[in-house]
Amino acid sequence: xxxxxxxxxxxxxxxxxxxxxxxxxxxxxxxxxxxxxxxxxxxxxxxxxxxxxxxxxxxxxxxxxxxxxxxxxxxxxxxxxxxxxxxxxxxxxxxxxxxxxxxxxxxxxxxxxxxxxxx
Numbered sequence: 001x002x003x004x005x006x007x008x009x010x011x012x013x014x015x016x017x018x019x020x021x022x023x024x025x026x027x028x029x030x031x032x033x034x035x036x037x038x039x040x041x042x043x044x045x046x047x048x049x050x051x052x053x054x055x056x057x058x059x060x061x062x063x064x065x066x067x068x069x070x071x072x073x074x075x076x077x078x079x080x081x082x083x084x085x086x087x088x089x090x091x092x093x094x095x096x097x098x099x100x101x102x103x104x105x106x107x108x109x110x111x112x113x114x115x116x117x118x119x
Contacts, residue, residue, distance in 0.1 A: 019117045023113035025065060028106055035069060035105060039095045039098035043094040056070075057070060057071075
């Protein structure tokens, strides 16, 4: 009898573990996407070609559940100079501003995803 109960409990926990990991990964991805969109929209630079907005992107390493928001140099080589400043250019650190509250943004999104899974 105990063996049966433990096996049911183990199966239940394995499913919940999978649900928790899925919620964490999805919440993390959505939070990064939202911060990336905020960075694209909240900036001071003058739009001309739109290349800098297109170059502002995000990537996720699913194995480590880590990610980054970055400016793709191949699309907008001037992006790093706008973001960090250069000589007489004042920096417009729109990525840093968009990720300023990253911990709470990510935690809130993960919490939403956990609630959707009933956890």
